[in-house]
Amino acid sequence: MADRYLSFTGTAPGRFLSRRLGLPQPAALRRWSPQRPSLDGALLRLTAGKSGLDPDLASVLSRTGLEVAEAVPAPAGALGVAAVVLDASGVRDVDGLGEVHAALHPVVRSVAASGRVVVLGAPLDAGDHHQAAAQQALEGFTRSLGKEIGRGRTVNLVRLTDASAAESTLRFLLSPRSAYVSGQVIHVGADAPTAPTAPTAPGDWDRPLAGRTALVTGGARGIGEAVAETLARDGAHVVVLDVPAAEADARRVAERLGGTALPLDITAADAGERIAAALPDGLDVLIHNAGITRDRRLVNMPAERWGSVLEVNLASVLRTTDALLASGALRRGGRIVATASIAGLAGNAGQTNYGASKAGVAGMVRALAPRALAEHGVTVNAVAPGFIETKMTAAVPLFIREAGRRMNSLAQGGLPVDVAETTAWLAHPASGAVNGQVVRVCGQSLLGA
Numbered sequence: 347m348a349d350r351y352l353s354f355t356g357t358a359p360g361r362f363l364s365r366r367l368g369l370p371q372p373a374a375l376r377r378w379s380p381q382r383p384s385l386d387g388a389l390l391r392l393t394a395g396k397s398g399l400d401p402d403l404a405s406v407l408s409r410t411g412l413e414v415a416e417a418v419p420a421p422a423g424a425l426g427v428a429a430v431v432l433d434a435s436g437v438r439d440v441d442g443l444g445e446v447h448a449a450l451h452p453v454v455r456s457v458a459a460s461g462r463v464v465v466l467g468a469p470l471d472a473g474d475h476h477q478a479a480a481q482q483a484l485e486g487f488t489r490s491l492g493k494e495i496g497r498g499r500t501v502n503l504v505r506l507t508d509a510s511a512a513e514s515t516l517r518f519l520l521s522p523r524s525a526y527v528s529g530q531v532i533h534v535g536a537d538a539p540t541a542p543t544a545p546t547a548p549g550d551w552d553r554p555l556a557g558r559t560a561l562v563t564g565g566a567r568g569i570g571e572a573v574a575e576t577l578a579r580d581g582a583h584v585v586v587l588d589v590p591a592a593e594a595d596a597r598r599v600a601e602r603l604g605g606t607a608l609p610l611d612i613t614a615a616d617a618g619e620r621i622a623a624a625l626p627d628g629l630d631v632l633i634h635n636a637g638i639t640r641d642r643r644l645v646n647m648p649a650e651r652w653g654s655v656l657e658v659n660l661a662s663v664l665r666t667t668d669a670l671l672a673s674g675a676l677r678r679g680g681r682i683v684a685t686a687s688i689a690g691l692a693g694n695a696g697q698t699n700y701g702a703s704k705a706g707v708a709g710m711v712r713a714l715a716p717r718a719l720a721e722h723g724v725t726v727n728a729v730a731p732g733f734i735e736t737k738m739t740a741a742v743p744l745f746i747r748e749a750g751r752r753m754n755s756l757a758q759g760g761l762p763v764d765v766a767e768t769t770a771w772l773a774h775p776a777s778g779a780v781n782g783q784v785v786r787v788c789g790q791s792l793l794g795a
């Protein structure tokens with residue numbers, strides 16, 4: 347269902363009227379395309395406090411495809427600044443926070459529409475409450491700036507100790523691929539539950555998944571179809587798993603992407619074994635995307651509606667994950683990306699079953715991540731979509747749909763491709779230092795965590 351309000355506010359009279367009436371001002375977001383794969387303009391690099399990230403940070407930023415500057419290029423030009431990276435990893439006290447203000451206050455206005463602000467922070471030091479206070483302050487700062495910056499611009503915080511381990515993350519956040527990811531705090535490397543060894547840099551950043559096999563559950567339509575498409579773009583052989591009733595759609599998607607269809611109900615007790623049998627050479631990327639809703643308030647919810655949602659969204663995710671890890675079908679260097687939901691993190695009336703299942707996914711990810719990495723060399727992360735324009739949300743009544751679309755910092759719904767791009771970053775061979783994260787793809791929804 348097209349977002350007519352977004353199209354309207356993109357016209358001159360629409361812009362004028364919405365401003366006069368104090369209505370939301372969504373900006374058309376700049377997304378990845380083969381013709382325009384990167385942002386336009388310079389990358390402004392700023393520092394607050396004494397950082398120890400160089401020289402790695404300098405070389406990582408130089409490979410983003412953006413021209414790195416240390417001051418707003420004069421004249422800023424029509425394009426302005428595409429991105430600002432503020433290295434605040436050395437901020438240890440309130441004075442250091444003053445440097446954050448001093449660095450960003452004069453330049454925020456120069457950031458182009460759909461531009462990026464990425465703040466780099468350090469892990470919180472449990473033995474130094476001044477450092478911990480200052481570093482935690484960066485989260486409130488980032489989320490507040492994300493809420494006020496407007497014009498399709500995003501603000502995210504990355505906590506890291508080693509810039510090269512964060513290359514895939516910085517490339518993602520500093521590109522049009524992260525259009526709908528804002529207000530997030532992402533831990534990379536040493537601050538994640540376990541510090542992995544050096545990340546595997548892919549030979550080719552354009553096709554990082556070449557030679558790898560990726561299985562997408564619920565891949566026949568919606569977000570899963572977009573994930574399959576994006577992983578195929580990145581070079582993967584995709585296996586599109588969906589219920590037997592959706593076999594025709596799964597085949598259509600698989601054929602278009604040069605992949606394989608696997609008709610299978612993921613709730614089957616032996617689904618993991620059947621996947622392993624269908625893929626005798628194993629797999630590298632496992633995307634748990636299949637999901638259902640069966641909404642009712644708890645007072646009206648029969649056990650059957652409760653059970654079916656818990657079974658598809660959580661029990662089958664746990665079962666297939668366990669089976670594919672135990673059998674070794676999911677190879678070392680593998681990636682698991684599960685699908686949570688902001689409804690699961692924040693809670694939603696009428697969705698006790700769905701909310702429970704999606705919060706359960708986040709719990710699984712956090713607990714399994716360190717062990718899966720230590721024992722199997724596999725990372726485990728989750729995406730938590732907000733309001734995404736799909737058939738599911740098109741069926742939502744008009745007023746609730748409008749509220750869902752506007753109640754986020756970008757004042758619009760996301761597209762399936764936004765979830766897919768985030769999934770592809772987590773599935774990237776160079777994302778080995780990103781583990782146990784639950785990343786919201788929600789345009790910084792007002793529904794809190």
Ligand code: NAI
Binds near residue numbers: 565566611732733
């Ligand atoms: P969708 O309903 O369009 O697609 C889900 C796919 O999963 C369908 O192809 C369906 O046949 C398949 N599926 C369902 N049960 C299955 C089973 N037992 N075995 C195998 N395949 C099965 O849903 P959509 O919107 O694309 O959502 C995808 C995921 O994203 C779900 O996990 C959903 O909960 C989650 N999500 C979606 C949001 C949205 O705004 N659309 C927001 C937050 C989370």
